[in-house]
Amino acid sequence: MRRTLPLILMLMLAIAVMAIVNLLIGSVKIPVADICRILVGDDSQEIWTNIIWKSRLPQVLTAIVAGAGLAVSGLQMQTVFRNPLAGPSVLGISNGSALGVAFVVLLSGKIGGVALSRLGYFGDAAMSVAAIIGALAVMLLILWVAQKVKGNVTLLIIGVMIGYLANAIIGVLKFLAPDEDVKSFVVWGLGSFSRVSGDEMILFVVLMCILLPLSFLLVKSMNLMLLGDRYAANLGLNIRRARMLVIISSGILVAIVTAYCGPIMFIGLAVPHLARAIFRSSDHRILMPATALCGALLALVCNFIARMPGFEGALPVNSVTALVGAPVIAAVIFGRRKNEVGE
Amino acid sequence: MTLLLFSSCNQRGKAVSSDTASVDSLLCPKYATGYQVKSQDGVRLVDVGGDYHFALVTSDDVTVPDGYTKIHTPIKSTICMTALQLSNFTILDAHDVVKGLTGTKNLFNKDILQRVKDGRIVKIGTEGDFDTEMVLAANPNVIFISPFKRGGYDAIKETGITLVPHLGYKELNPLGQAEWIKFVGMFIGKEKEACEVFAGIEQRYNSLKLKVESLKLKELPTVTSGEMHYGNWHAVGGKNYLAQIFRDAGADYVIHDEETAGKDLEFEKMYELAANADYWRILNSFPGEFSYEALKASEPRNELFKAFKEHKVIYCNMRQTPYYEISPVEPDVLLKDFVAIFHPELVEADYQPTFYYLLK
Numbered sequence: 001m002r003r004t005l006p007l008i009l010m011l012m013l014a015i016a017v018m019a020i021v022n023l024l025i026g027s028v029k030i031p032v033a034d035i036c037r038i039l040v041g042d043d044s045q046e047i048w049t050n051i052i053w054k055s056r057l058p059q060v061l062t063a064i065v066a067g068a069g070l071a072v073s074g075l076q077m078q079t080v081f082r083n084p085l086a087g088p089s090v091l092g093i094s095n096g097s098a099l100g101v102a103f104v105v106l107l108s109g110k111i112g113g114v115a116l117s118r119l120g121y122f123g124d125a126a127m128s129v130a131a132i133i134g135a136l137a138v139m140l141l142i143l144w145v146a147q148k149v150k151g152n153v154t155l156l157i158i159g160v161m162i163g164y165l166a167n168a169i170i171g172v173l174k175f176l177a178p179d180e181d182v183k184s185f186v187v188w189g190l191g192s193f194s195r196v197s198g199d200e201m202i203l204f205v206v207l208m209c210i211l212l213p214l215s216f217l218l219v220k221s222m223n224l225m226l227l228g229d230r231y232a233a234n235l236g237l238n239i240r241r242a243r244m245l246v247i248i249s250s251g252i253l254v255a256i257v258t259a260y261c262g263p264i265m266f267i268g269l270a271v272p273h274l275a276r277a278i279f280r281s282s283d284h285r286i287l288m289p290a291t292a293l294c295g296a297l298l299a300l301v302c303n304f305i306a307r308m309p310g311f312e313g314a315l316p317v318n319s320v321t322a323l324v325g326a327p328v329i330a331a332v333i334f335g336r337r338k339n340e341v342g343e
Numbered sequence: 344m345t346l347l348l349f350s351s352c353n354q355r356g357k358a359v360s361s362d363t364a365s366v367d368s369l370l371c372p373k374y375a376t377g378y379q380v381k382s383q384d385g386v387r388l389v390d391v392g393g394d395y396h397f398a399l400v401t402s403d404d405v406t407v408p409d410g411y412t413k414i415h416t417p418i419k420s421t422i423c424m425t426a427l428q429l430s431n432f433t434i435l436d437a438h439d440v441v442k443g444l445t446g447t448k449n450l451f452n453k454d455i456l457q458r459v460k461d462g463r464i465v466k467i468g469t470e471g472d473f474d475t476e477m478v479l480a481a482n483p484n485v486i487f488i489s490p491f492k493r494g495g496y497d498a499i500k501e502t503g504i505t506l507v508p509h510l511g512y513k514e515l516n517p518l519g520q521a522e523w524i525k526f527v528g529m530f531i532g533k534e535k536e537a538c539e540v541f542a543g544i545e546q547r548y549n550s551l552k553l554k555v556e557s558l559k560l561k562e563l564p565t566v567t568s569g570e571m572h573y574g575n576w577h578a579v580g581g582k583n584y585l586a587q588i589f590r591d592a593g594a595d596y597v598i599h600d601e602e603t604a605g606k607d608l609e610f611e612k613m614y615e616l617a618a619n620a621d622y623w624r625i626l627n628s629f630p631g632e633f634s635y636e637a638l639k640a641s642e643p644r645n646e647l648f649k650a651f652k653e654h655k656v657i658y659c660n661m662r663q664t665p666y667y668e669i670s671p672v673e674p675d676v677l678l679k680d681f682v683a684i685f686h687p688e689l690v691e692a693d694y695q696p697t698f699y700y701l702l703k
Contacts, residue, residue, distance in 0.1 A: 027612040047618045050647050051611040175472075178448050184572065192574030194610060198643030262573070307609060 004286050007279060011293040015064065018300035022060045023052065026307050055194070058201040059307075063193040063299040065208035066261050067271075069253040071295025072215055074268030075275070075287060076250035079222045080243055081152050087269030088254040090156065091142050091247070092163030093135050097258040098189065099166040100134020101127050105185045106170075106177035127188065128200070128259035135255030138162055142251070143244055152229075152243075190316030191262035193303050204260045211256070212292060215249040219284040222246060226282060264299075266321040270329045271295045277332045298325055369538040370529060373545075374519035377510035378526050383408065387529060391508050399529055412505055417532025418484035422467060425489045426667035427520075428509050429455070431527040434540055434672040440531050443467045443481035449628065451665035473499055485530065515603060517588050517674035518548055524672055540672075547675035548591075551682060554689050555593040563595040564685050566657070567617035567650065568624040571642040576613040579605035585624075588674070592681035594622065610644060622684065623650035624699065628661040633702065656702040657684055664698055673697070 024035055030048050043049040070088055077086040088094055104126055145158050174182050196204050221242040224232040229239050257264065275290040276282060302320040367387070370380045379390045386407055387399040398407035399416045407413050422443035423429045429452075432441050438454050443465045450456060458464040465481050468474040475498050478486070487509040488496060496506060507530070511523035521544050528537025566589050569578055579585050580602025589596045597616045598605075608616075617623070629637060635654065639646050650656055659666055670677055680699040683690045 027609045028615045047615055050618070050644075051614060054644050054647065055609075055611040055614065178446065178469075187573045187575065195571075195574035197610075200643070 004279060004281070004290075008289065008293065011290070011297060015293065015297050015300065018297060018304065019060045019064065022063070022300055022304050022307075023056050025304065026051070026056055054197060058197050059194050059303060060300065061205050062196050062201060062261065063303040064296040065205050065212070066193060066257045066264065067267055067295040067297070067299025068212060068292040069208050069257045069295070070264060070268040071271035071275070071291045071298075072212060072288060073250040073253040073257075074270075075272040075284075075291045076215065076218070076222065076246045077268075078272050079225055079284070080246045080250075081156050082226070082228075083152075083156065084273065085269070086156070088250065089163065089263070089265070089268070091159035091251070092138050092161075092166055093142070093251045093254050094258050094263045095163040095166035095170075096138030097131035097135040097255055098263055099170055100130035100132070100137075101188055102170045102173045102185060103134075104130040105188065106173040106181050131259035132255050134166075135251065135258060138166065139248065139251035139255070143247060146244060146247065147240065188262050189318075191264040191318040191321075193261055193299065193317060194307075195262070196260045200260070204256070207256055208253075211249075211253055215253065216288050218242075218246055218249060219288050222284040222288075226284075261317075263318075264321060265318050266325055267295055267298060270325055271298060273333055274298070274329045277329075277335075366534055366538065369542075370525050370534055372519070372522050372525065374516045375511075375514055375522040375526070376516075376519060377513055377523070380529070389526070389529065392510050395508055397505075397507065414485060414505060414507075414530070416530055418530050420481065420483045421530070422478065422481055422483045422486045424487060425509075425512065426450070427511050427523075427671045428487045428489070428527070430667075430669050430672045431509075431511070431524045432531075433669065434524055435528060435531065435533050435536055437527075437531050437533060442483055443478065443486075445469055449661050449665075449667065451668060475499065475502060478502065478504070487527075511671060515582055515584055515587060517584060517591070517677065518545055520584065521545075521672050521674050544672070544675050548678055551675065551678055551689070552591045555591065555682060555686060558593060558686060558689075560593060563593055564621040565597055565619070566594045566622040566624060566685075567597045567613075567620040567648070569613075570625055570627065570638075571610060571613075571645070574610075575607040576610060577605060578608045578613060578616075588678055588681060589624075592678055592685050594681070594685045614644070614647065617648060617650075619649045621650060621653075622655045622657055623648060624657040625702075626659045626661065626666065630662060633658055633660055635702065654701075654703065657681070657699050658702040659699045666698055670698055 023039075024032060028048075028051055030051065034045060034048055035052060038045065038049050038052045073088045074086070077088060077090055078084060080086075081090070141162060142155070142159055146155055149155055149158070174185065177185070221237060224235055224237045225239075225242060225246075227235070232242075233239055254268070271294045272287070272291050275287055275294045278294070279286055279290045281287060298321070302317055302324055305324055306315045306317050306320045367380065367382050372378060372380070377392055381388050384405075386405055388408065388411060389397045389399060391397070396411045398411040398413050400407065400413055401416060403415065405413075419440065420442040421440055423432065423441055424445050426449075429441065429444065432438055433452060433455075438458060441455075441458075441464055444455075444459065444467070446466060446469060447456065447459055455464065459466065465477050467477045467481065478499055479502055483504055485505045485507045486499065488506050489509055489512055500506060509523065509526070511520050511526075514520040514523070522541055524541055525534065525537045528534040568585060569576055578598055581596060581598045581600045582603045583605060586596040586598070597620050625633075625638070627633070635651065635656070638651065638656065645651055661667070676697045677699070679690060679694070680696045683694045683696060684699070684701050
């Protein structure tokens, strides 16, 4: 517990540093002095001002809240299912958003004609709506199932099956869709922190700033869940209700992040492990904020790498999260396990 | 001697009759780089892209040089893999040779649609997943292919049908792309028509290009192209077909690299390049009437561009205009559309654009 506060402060500092690095460096070279001038309100360099305020800053904010949201969502799933391999995608919720987007992108103009296709073009806004609808639909299905079945494993398996089902439908849609639409869908699937801008970005950040603290309200239940269903029930926890609440919270977080950034893999699964390893705790009062901060930091690092000069947007965030994140997290966890053995 | 010279582009081979020889000389591509033609012992030899060699013969008892695949012309049936290829047949009035297509999305030609409807043209599926049965049912003499990466051609090759690469899509010069109608003309026995049609295109294109050059402009209007899509902007390269048309139409494309196809750029990079471009060319399949509101709705940052603010977006809607289906064989019309926007004084006052117009 003694090391928690300094660690949290260090994480916050690292996030601040990475945020600044993200603002300073991008595919367009802007001298640091000019960036400082722009940040204090000088707008004589119109193009650079727009790049900083309308491209880089939104990306930084998006990466922070999206990373935090995904990581928290992953932690919630891992706790509910007491399964270290659980993540935001495990219940098919992200597949649900992908299915929603697939309907808009791949079927635009084919079914229902005008209505769907019109939605299809208004590009990102319509896709966000479709992604949220898809994710929430799957989530409602899962909740309905959760009421019927008792065991977590059963629920998990059903979730995975729903994911497969959604993927199968996406496969058929892809097969039927013309090439350029499939390409659009693939690009969407690569994930990006840079597609949100303007009012949408503000909406996204505000939503996440409301939802993340709300999800923190569940830490008590989550701590009890770690004890196992029977103990938790004995201690007065309504297991079904708690399970539903956590799934709802996790599902909504994933749905919204996916809607705005596309399906960003890996962060949700890996960051909770990272946080556990760094903070050496399984107390959710510590883990929740720790996971959120680690998620935000990792997202910023990945966003920075993806946009380093030379890559110029050629690297999709999804590849970077896994390429950079996997070794780092494996190393951290490996080191921790070794210590445990040594201790 | 003159006849000898005429008989082939490379001045090789022997002369045949003077009439054939002159057609042969016309058939040699002037702009296209993807194929070559030469005559040898009355056999027309066509080399495509270095790796493919075809000998076009009119009777079966002709021997062809080693390495050449014999094709009996004129062919009576074929399958087109792309709209670009189809455009070659359309302009040569040879739809009856086309027995199969990959799809009919964004296809406007009434004759083709009718043929698909009553079964004279079959749909053979998309690249990477051809329906071999449908291919066989179409019974093509040859199949024109545009090999991308998805493959699926091996299965067709197994059937024994000759595959002929049509590399028109690779041409960087608009006239070079259009010149592939001569290539198709040779296969379907319409070489004379093809040469005439192309001569017309060439004459119209070059005379307008000359008019633009004669303006001797010190400063050209700048033009950008493309749209933001899910976080990236696919920017066509400075050596692309489109960049060439912009140049010929008297405008300066904002990207000056050596790329042909282009690459995906981040918003900030593209914005830096294109923020102050005078014009902005967009080609998409927007359902309904495209507008500046729609452009802004698709990406709020679009309004930051000068061309957006000054309402100088050059637009073509593929849902309303048969763009891919006919523009490859009408580069002169494409050029005129652009010239009408960049330098309106060079075209007639009541000019009605075919593909691209200035979005109001």
